[in-house]
Amino acid sequence: MRTGQHLWSIVLAGGSGRRLEPFLRRLGQRCPVKQFCAIIGKRTMLQHTWDRAERLVRQDRVVTVVDRTHAEMFPDQLAARPAGTVIEQPANRETCPGALLPLAYVLRADPDAIVAIFPSDHFVHEERRFLGHVRVAELSVRHGYEDVVILGVPPSRQEPGYGWIEVDRTKRLRGSRLLAVAGFWEKPLPPIARSLYEGGHLLSTMVTVARAKGLWNLISIAQPELRRPFEGIRQALGTASEAAAIRRAEAAAIRRAYEDMPCVSLSEGVFARIPSYLGAVTVRDVYWSDWGSEERVCETLRWLANRAPAFPINDDRFAVPYNAAARCA
DSSP: OOOOTTEEEEEEEOSOOGGGHHHHHHTTOOOSSGGGSOOSSSSOHHHHHHHHHHTTSOGGGEEEEEEHHHHHHOHHHHHTSOTTOEEEESSOOOHHHHHHHHHHHHHHHOTTOEEEEEESSEEEESHHHHHHHHHHHHHHHHTTSOSEEEEEEOOSSOOTTSEEEEEEGGGOOTTOOOEEEEEEEESOOHHHHHHHHHTTOEEEEEEEEEEHHHHHHHHHHHOGGGHHHHHHHHHHTTOSSSHHHHHHHHHHHHHHHHTTOOOOOHIIIIITTOGGGEEEEEOOSOEEEEOOSHHHHHHHHHHHHHHGGGSOTTOGGGOOOTTTGGGGO
16 A cells, blocks of 8 residues: 655654563563564564555655664664664654654655654554555645644543544535544543543544644744754754765764753644644544553453454464463453
């Protein structure tokens, strides 16, 4: 399912992911960072995300941001990626800088780029259908309906631990599945989550499709303190004449920019501040889960164990490790 010209993917893999470490140990995992773990099947969560992104674009158009310590801990997983597509952060500064850094590289290569941003710690079943919704979001951006579009899923319960997209269904564009966004709530208090659930609003997947320039400008509006350091990074990219000098100049610019940089979440620091700049697409008939907690991983493992006969015997994408679901009691 390859899509249009100028489309790129950004994979966010810079998080520490260590909140799940005790649980992963109980499952027999030796890896402390969840996105680098093979929790189901033989591939890691990051490899699953790369596979998902590569159904949309060529491998050399999938740009992945990692923490420098990840590059040192998991060199084998990252070594096979095309040259120049793995971007190292000096430190994790949350998802907003984590998106801006690869965005700077994409904009250097393609000023007209549209980017599909994928967190690396999500589980998705019915991936082809899910990517069909990504395609709808891409077409909405390409046709100029909105510069930034988030995919949202209908909730099955109140879920205060997720981000929520408050949609305005009265402003749906004619002939489009794009919804206007009236508000964005990151991990709301239970009464607000209950109200959003009862109002038929959407859980945020944080899978975002955006015109690269538009997203860059949106972040600059919501977080002006990030503009200067990242403009400095953009100016440093590719300014030297030799490959080794380029790498040194880029690394030095990134290191300087990150020294005093605040931690800023893309959800809370940008989307929740200026939700009227966003559009939303509803994802239906897909099993999706953000594996940010032990409870969500266990819920998915139990779901997979119950559905095992529905999967082909040789399909290791959804194979549940022996007795893993039982350990989620």
